Amino acid sequence: MHIHKAVRKLLLAVGALALCSSAAVADIYLNQARTSSWINNTGNWNFVPITNAANSTTWTFYANRSKTVLIAYSAECTVQARDWNNWLNIDVILNGTVITPSSSDNAFCTSHGTNRLDGWTSVVVNGYGNLQPGLNRVQVRARHVGWQAGDRYRLDDTHLGIWD
Numbered sequence: 001m002h003i004h005k006a007v008r009k010l011l012l013a014v015g016a017l018a019l020c021s022s023a024a025v026a027d028i029y030l031n032q033a034r035t036s037s038w039i040n041n042t043g044n045w046n047f048v049p050i051t052n053a054a055n056s057t058t059w060t061f062y063a064n065r066s067k068t069v070l071i072a073y074s075a076e077c078t079v080q081a082r083d084w085n086n087w088l089n090i091d092v093i094l095n096g097t098v099i100t101p102s103s104s105d106n107a108f109c110t111s112h113g114t115n116r117l118d119g120w121t122s123v124v125v126n127g128y129g130n131l132q133p134g135l136n137r138v139q140v141r142a143r144h145v146g147w148q149a150g151d152r153y154r155l156d157d158t159h160l161g162i163w164d
Helices: 002-020
Strands: 028-034 038-040 058-063 067-080 087-094 121-131 134-145 152-163
Touching: 028 058, 067 087, 067 134, 087 121, 087 152, 134 152
Parallel strands: none
Antiparallel strands: 028 152, 038 152, 058 134, 067 121, 067 152, 087 134
């Protein structure tokens, strides 16, 4: 009889928990991958391709209302330079605003000072941004900090995702 009472209390507790819980469903606004590598040999800001299409540096999408979203950009990354004082800075831009923390001079990946594209690393930068009702625009830009002639960087197997 005590076991039956304990089982009944357990079932009531599980039922109460189920009534208080609800499944969270995230809206996914962007889920784009690029499997082609992209190599750049300048120290200027350059917009990074988002898909395998050659000129896919801007992605436009619709939101039905204003909301704060999580944005994540990931890539395999390497920097070629003759010294260790070189890195790749990545900024994610939503509707013309660079999202934090990508808005600082962050090192997405760094050179190993070997003057080769080596030392591959898989990296992600994420932050929050604000969608506006209607069309929204996202871009990723990169700059090789410490660049000298002959230096370059490579991004491969990239992904850009936006969800709430």
